[in-house]
Amino acid sequence: MTSSVVTHDSARRAPASGAASGADVMSCPPGTAPLDAPEGAPSDGDRPGRGARASLGVVSDEELARLRVVPARHPGRIVLAVLVGLLAAAVLWSFVTNPRWEWGVVAQWFFAESIIRGLLETLKLTVLAGALGFGLGLVLALMRLSKSSLISSVSWTFSWIFRSTPLLVQLLLWYNLGYLYERITLGVPLTDVTLVDTRTSDLMTPMLAAILGLGLHQAAYAAELIRGGILSVDQGQLEAASALGIPARDRSLRIVLPQAMRAILPTAFNEIIGLVKGTSIVYVLAHAELFFTVQLIYGRTQQVLPMLLVATVWYVVITSALSIGQYYIERHYSKGAVRTLPPTPLQRLRARFGRRPVTAGAPA
Amino acid sequence: MSPLTSLLRRTPARAGAPGAAAPSAGATLPSADAPSRGGLVEIRGVHKAFGDLEVLRGIDLTIEPGEVTVILGPSGSGKSTLLRAINHLEPVTSGLISVDGEVIGYRRDGDLLHELREPEVLRQRTAIGMVFQSFNLFAHMTALANVAEAPRRALGVNRKEAEAQARELLALVGLSEKEGAYPRQLSGGQQQRVAIARALALRPKVLLFDEPTSALDPELVEEVLSVIRSLASAGTTLVIVTHEISFARDVADTVVFMDQGRIVEQGPPAQVIDHPAHERTRTFLQRVRTGADAPVDAEPAGPADPSGPAGPDASPADHPRSHSPEDLR
Structure with missing residues (x-):
């Protein structure tokens, strides 16, 4: 899916950028390349040591095959999930173990x-x-x-x-x-x-x-x-x-x-x-x-x-x-x-x- | 030609509607033996006011059977209101409108006009189809169900028959393969074509189009216009409110120009569009033509402008007055 975006985008861009080398895409940190390439192109000039957008040239088939997407990570969510899990476990634990709930009586009357x-x-x-x-x-x-x-x-x-x-x-x-x-x-x-x-x-x-x-x-x-x-x-x-x-x-x-x-x-x-x-x-x-x-x-x-x-x-x-x-x-x-x-x-x-x-x- | 004509032959409206036994005054609207000819629309001294706002100020217009009439005019000129008055969606303040001699919304008894009750108005409406600017397809029904609904509910046709006819109509507008699709799954042009098929399902004598292409992307306009163009040759009376000037020139027998609730001028397109007699008409046409260059309101190229965009469909420039049903995609 993502690689098709890259293909499409680079194909469209290719004539404009002429015969520039594709090395820049390769040198991007893995994962940022395919996602950033379409949108990030205009802002390329801001990056140090990076040429103008012309440097984002043709991506060879071989490179294309190597490109991988790294899903965004959400460390906050993991922390929150652990906290919620602990809280839920504590509530459940007291619910089950507190003898005053008298689960035996509940079971006896339930049906x-x-x-x-x-x-x-x-x-x-x-x-x-x-x-x-x-x-x-x-x-x-x-x-x-x-x-x-x-x-x-x-x-x-x-x-x-x-x-x-x-x-x-x-x-x-x-x-x-x-x-x-x-x-x-x-x-x-x-x-x-x-x-x-x-x-x-x-x-x-x-x-x-x-x-x-x-x-x-x-x-x-x-x-x-x-x-x-x-x-x-x-x-x-x-x-x-x-x-x-x-x-x-x-x-x-x-x-x-x-x-x-x-x-x-x-x-x-x-x-x-x-x-x-x-x-x-x-x-x-x-x-x-x-x-x-x-x-x-x-x-x-x-x-x-x-x-x-x-x-x-x-x-x-x-x-x-x-x-x-x-x-x-x-x-x-x-x-x-x-x-x-x-x-x-x-x-x-x-x-x-x-x-x-x-x-x-x-x-x- | 032949499938279209046979499809457009009218069946009588459901006789079971209470009090619908067409009473007197030459009311022959749903007669079965009438061939599939269009209806004669007569508009006499029609006024319409919303509170203090007078939208229609005395409209007189006769539309001959089978004629294609295009109503042009700036927004607020009352053209949509007039169209909606023809099928009594908008009751008029004074004046009357009749189709084939039957007064719409009233029963004429000598000099008295008795206001009709809803079931009778509904029966009259089955002879007058309407296509809306925003399609108004029933969102919870498939394309096929949309087209089959009115024959089933208004005429009492059984489901199987109604669906068979709906399939033919969908084929006619080039959407056979979309019968199971819900409106939300169709493009605007496809939705409008389903809406046209839906309006045709009652085999109306008169078809009203309220800016049928105004809500469409420019490249979808032509597919809808070509369907309308093919209907023009099928003998149904068409009344079309549109901003597509070149389409009007191409398809219309009569062009009516309205402004501020009045008809400014009317006549064949060669007269009204190419040699308008009134200054108001000239300025309007000029403004719409220049608007044609803007991306939003782009209209297909007319004969006067052969350099315009030529879509995948034959543009009117290529086939002026091409009225064959083969035009349908």
Whole structure:
């Protein structure tokens, strides 16, 4: 690669510099020659004992074959890497060896049936509240961008209310809806037909209250972040689609949204990961998700720290899985935004160990 | 010639569009039996204001079917706005624009003009293709998908058929081997050629070009112009806003010179470009011609300037009025 630059450059320069000798290139310290030759040429005059640029003459094939690139060294980075490594080792060491973490207890409870049940509840809450949040969020974002001021102000008002009241209050309000409205009746107005008629407290389980509370709160945030993504797409894309007679629904879903995804995804995963851990707030409704289960257990056994660790490690596991998913989903949506997709970590590993890459020819 | 003409034959727009059953007033836009002739564009008393700024101040212009009209003028003269008004991307303040007798953006009922709802405007637009200065290709779709998208979504053509047609169109603009490429992987000239293929996919009666070569490097201009030149012979009505004077002379049936929202003069290129009647036209042409020497705005050599750069493609100087589709690379 580098040698081709040298070839090209010297070939171009050759006629101008006439029959000057190539000795100067050879006498350069190894490594500086090929990299410096193209750019450094004009400043050659500054170097002591060096002629004008004419001295950078023809490089013979033989010399060309001998030229080698020495990669730049970064001694500071090595020092820093050692320091960081030591620090990490120290933290890890204390984490593993300090008996107060009680890893034995962690291991004993980690796959316990009640913990797994709690974990599944947490996942169920995350999926349902996330689906409600982002589904409704998308609708709210499109409403907000509507030309109709009525529709857009409805969306604005929703976001305003649900972003400005604390999540905890929302959850408790949903759960205590039965106190505000004793019965929920759904019927056809002005007739005796009733479709649904139940006591609110029968309908509003902790699970439903949690999904509504988390989902609607999430929707208000998701709406803004989806709207941000849509606004980031070039106006010309919409214009071109309109000029081609593509209907409004297809314009939004097929042209704008896929391109908005690039801007939406990083923040959206932030929100989803936040939601996974945010479900722990549902313990106030005494719904047996992961965090509430852990609290129940350490309330009985008094092994507070190890039980918190059990929950924490599970949250870390979920978040890690989501992060990996995020990488691949983002990669999918970057098609067309970058000229060539970067290799996945797997592909990089394979390239590294499967076939030795061609080294840049650093001297031994 | 024959593949081009067959490709440009119109298919009816999707009849399923709600309320799109073309109502009265001689609205025959999407009729299937109409041969692949260009549309007649009539522009009557068009005004357009953005707030206090009057961009168009009374434009009257008739563009005959199959005619190639080039609109010249300094920036801010309203030529792009006029072009965008033709397909209702820019609704006009007053006046009306019709294609083959069908008023764009409105339904005429005696002396009343009922504003059309969006699906009906979209149906009208399928007869009017547009090529943008900045290409506006859908960045997340391949070249093939870009060309196939509008027939699928606007006309309801199935995917296989749309892609087969898209392949033919890409071949027509000389980009068969690039069908899987994303816009970002193409050069500007290639992107613009894909954009032209995309506009052709709906088999429009009228094609609008909004400075199609202004965003291109000088050496890429000719590849796009040669595609447009070949379309000129295919019978579609072309309206082209450009700064390429020699191209205008080469391809135009009518040249329209605009300044400050009005048409200053119009006529065949031999008249408007070579013997302009108005002082304003003369100074503009002079300025653009001298600009031709500057590297940024270089235009291919015209007959008046045979010493200009001759690209790898045949320059208009070599083949004045060469209108054969073989011109396509």
